[in-house]
Amino acid sequence: MTTTIPADGVKDFNRPDPLVQFLRAPFHARSYTGLIYLMLSMPLGIVYFTFLTTGLALGVGMLITVIGLPVLGLTLWGGWWLAALERQMAIGLLGAKVPPMGPTPFRSGLGFRHDLEAFLSNSVTWTGMLFLGLKLPLGLISFVLAVTLIALSTSFLLVPFAYPMSLIEMDSVILWWVDSPGEAALCFLVGLLLSYVSLLILNGLAAFWKAVAVAMLGGERHVAPGAGKPMALAPVEPVSVEPEAPAE
Numbered sequence: 001m002t003t004t005i006p007a008d009g010v011k012d013f014n015r016p017d018p019l020v021q022f023l024r025a026p027f028h029a030r031s032y033t034g035l036i037y038l039m040l041s042m043p044l045g046i047v048y049f050t051f052l053t054t055g056l057a058l059g060v061g062m063l064i065t066v067i068g069l070p071v072l073g074l075t076l077w078g079g080w081w082l083a084a085l086e087r088q089m090a091i092g093l094l095g096a097k098v099p100p101m102g103p104t105p106f107r108s109g110l111g112f113r114h115d116l117e118a119f120l121s122n123s124v125t126w127t128g129m130l131f132l133g134l135k136l137p138l139g140l141i142s143f144v145l146a147v148t149l150i151a152l153s154t155s156f157l158l159v160p161f162a163y164p165m166s167l168i169e170m171d172s173v174i175l176w177w178v179d180s181p182g183e184a185a186l187c188f189l190v191g192l193l194l195s196y197v198s199l200l201i202l203n204g205l206a207a208f209w210k211a212v213a214v215a216m217l218g219g220e221r222h223v224a225p226g227a228g229k230p231m232a233l234a235p236v237e238p239v240s241v242e243p244e245a246p247a248e
Helices: 017-029 029-061 068-096 110-123 123-157 179-218
Strands: 166-170 173-177
Touching: 017 029, 017 068, 017 110, 017 179, 029 068, 029 179, 068 123, 068 179, 110 123, 110 179
Parallel strands: none
Antiparallel strands: 166 173
């Protein structure tokens, strides 16, 4: 009898439901590496924005001279490496499966003209620059949201440790004066709930960054043929066993 095991169409019954994975996310280490990514988004966005605006403005402004094009070229080249840094951060901190960016610029050994054409025709060169440009506005939103949620959750969690000198205020307006152990315990429980909900929100934001990184920091056309595809198992050939001859 010949037995074959199909490579495709095999359902993994041990894989949890996506909703269950999302609700369990605050208990996984990836949630906190994603939080690090969100906290770094604004300072890195400022660096990228400064680099791009300075390089592009200087290069365009000096196109009438001989150094305008080299400045623009160096800006694009530097942007490619900054995008490569962002790709590695997305892989390491967000767990993103980002496709390769393509060949390393100007390393083929086939001549400057060939390398320049390959670099400019690579779509990741331009989508990577766009990603760097979006890093500041989206990074600012991510940073502010992360800091606000963390501060709000932590303020409730610390109430029992500061009792009886505890109060909840917003914009110098006292919303709640905690003057009993029961209220302090209630604040702590509210803080736990806020921490859980905050991590879910921040995980969703990290998932957004993960999707953007996959879409803009790599290209499927640079994936090696056959890479990442499941290997089909060869059919199992029947084995025939001949009966032993009776002993004389």
